[in-house]
Amino acid sequence: MNPNERFPISLGEAIFTLRAIRRFKNEPIDNEIIKDILLSATQAPSGGNSQPWHFLVIKDKKQKQEFAELYHQAWWAKRADQGIYKPEDIAENNKTTLSAMKLSDEIATAPAIILVCATAQGSGHMGSVIPAVQNLLLTARSLGIGGTITTLHPSVEGQVKSMFNMPENVQIVYCVPIGYPKGNFGPVQRKPLAEVTSLGVWGEPL
Amino acid sequence: MNPNERFPISLGEAIFTLRAIRRFKNEPIDNEIIKDILLSATQAPSGGNSQPWHFLVIKDKKQKQEFAELYHQAWWAKRADQGIYKPEDIAENNKTTLSAMKLSDEIATAPAIILVCATAQGSGHMGSVIPAVQNLLLTARSLGIGGTITTLHPSVEGQVKSMFNMPENVQIVYCVPIGYPKGNFGPVQRKPLAEVTSLGVWGEPL
Numbered sequence: 001m002n003p004n005e006r007f008p009i010s011l012g013e014a015i016f017t018l019r020a021i022r023r024f025k026n027e028p029i030d031n032e033i034i035k036d037i038l039l040s041a042t043q044a045p046s047g048g049n050s051q052p053w054h055f056l057v058i059k060d061k062k063q064k065q066e067f068a069e070l071y072h073q074a075w076w077a078k079r080a081d082q083g084i085y086k087p088e089d090i091a092e093n094n095k096t097t098l099s100a101m102k103l104s105d106e107i108a109t110a111p112a113i114i115l116v117c118a119t120a121q122g123s124g125h126m127g128s129v130i131p132a133v134q135n136l137l138l139t140a141r142s143l144g145i146g147g148t149i150t151t152l153h154p155s156v157e158g159q160v161k162s163m164f165n166m167p168e169n170v171q172i173v174y175c176v177p178i179g180y181p182k183g184n185f186g187p188v189q190r191k192p193l194a195e196v197t198s199l200g201v202w203g204e205p206l
Numbered sequence: 207m208n209p210n211e212r213f214p215i216s217l218g219e220a221i222f223t224l225r226a227i228r229r230f231k232n233e234p235i236d237n238e239i240i241k242d243i244l245l246s247a248t249q250a251p252s253g254g255n256s257q258p259w260h261f262l263v264i265k266d267k268k269q270k271q272e273f274a275e276l277y278h279q280a281w282w283a284k285r286a287d288q289g290i291y292k293p294e295d296i297a298e299n300n301k302t303t304l305s306a307m308k309l310s311d312e313i314a315t316a317p318a319i320i321l322v323c324a325t326a327q328g329s330g331h332m333g334s335v336i337p338a339v340q341n342l343l344l345t346a347r348s349l350g351i352g353g354t355i356t357t358l359h360p361s362v363e364g365q366v367k368s369m370f371n372m373p374e375n376v377q378i379v380y381c382v383p384i385g386y387p388k389g390n391f392g393p394v395q396r397k398p399l400a401e402v403t404s405l406g407v408w409g410e411p412l
Contacts, residue, residue, distance in 0.1 A: 012213030134340035
């Protein structure tokens with residue numbers, strides 16, 4: 001493959017227009033496209049080149065619906081951990097959380113859901129998998145496909161692992177629904193760079 | 207800024223030619239270039255858009271030398287955790303580890319060392335910082351600058367935090383030396399995609 005031709009968008013455009021996409025068109029994604037995206041994901045570095053990643057792709061409608069029930073349960077379990085128990089507990093101006101709540105009702109509408117796993121437990125293995133997820137999202141973006149990083153919750157992990165026949169030692173790091181977006185890619189809201197950088201001593205401007 | 211013009215390399219070329227660079231030319235990196243790289247890093251997603259990252263850049267020669275002593279100590283402390291106590295304990299064909307060992311002697315030769323921090327403790331915050339590191343490496347790559355992700359060790363963390371006057375709650379996630387490479391960018395060794403992907407059920411081919 002020649003990746004220059006397959007992923008022709010510039011790096012700058014991919015990075016600066018990558019925003020979370022949580023609403024998807026009803027348009028399938030070909031397995032060959034998913035393979036291209038995952039091949040690109042696996043070019044990422046990992047500790048000692050251990051490559052402890054595994055990507056389980058869910059596309060079957062019935063399987064997505066079964067998973068969606070657990071995803072919904074996990075989403076509200078995470079909220080409960082924060083003292084949020086119902087939609088009315090979420091501030092009206094908290095658009096990210098409201099959009100994530102909507103996704104927790106509708107995740108089965110994503111044409112594909114990718115469970116990003118580490119093949120062993122522990123934060124080191126988790127860390128070794130995450131750069132690949134950023135490659136995944138950037139490459140999807142270059143093909144006009146959006147997605148977002150989400151997590152599950154310990155309360156559903158056993159059931160999810162059992163549903164997909166995952167080996168016991170596997171760690172589900174992220175759940176990434178992907179699809180052609182309803183809505184647009186575009187710039188994101190970020191803190192000013194000066195707030196998050198230092199030169200030499202914490203707080204000294206770069 | 208127009209990122210399309212500033213980072214003109216294609217996404218595919220950046221991703222497929224990003225390899226760890228651990229030997230650097232004696233050529234400084236301008237602060238404006240480092241800011242561009244970090245601005246690009248901070249476009250990455252984070253949990254609930256929390257952006258819990260802070261990038262502390264070390265460029266001063268004396269400061270780099272002081273830090274290098276702790277880095278060397280940390281590198282061997284990590285090896286000791288694995289039962290490796292001296293260079294002769296490392297297999298001759300383990301090129302990644304031998305190259306990392308060399309970096310542990312020479313990290314002060316990197317024109318810049320970036321301590322990638324999370325502003326709070328915990329694996330969730332760590333996870334929210336890592337996608338930005340992949341953006342950082344890809345953007346550096348697009349500008350002809352290489353680097354590699356390394357970690358410190360709990361045994362030196364207190365001293366490092368004190369050296370740079372970091373607030374107590376800060377978590378040092380990664381130490382990323384960057385510079386213009388001695389040697390070349392190029393493709394990496396990865397497991398076949400079929401080994402690390404499944405469709406629907408763990409082990410079923412995609």
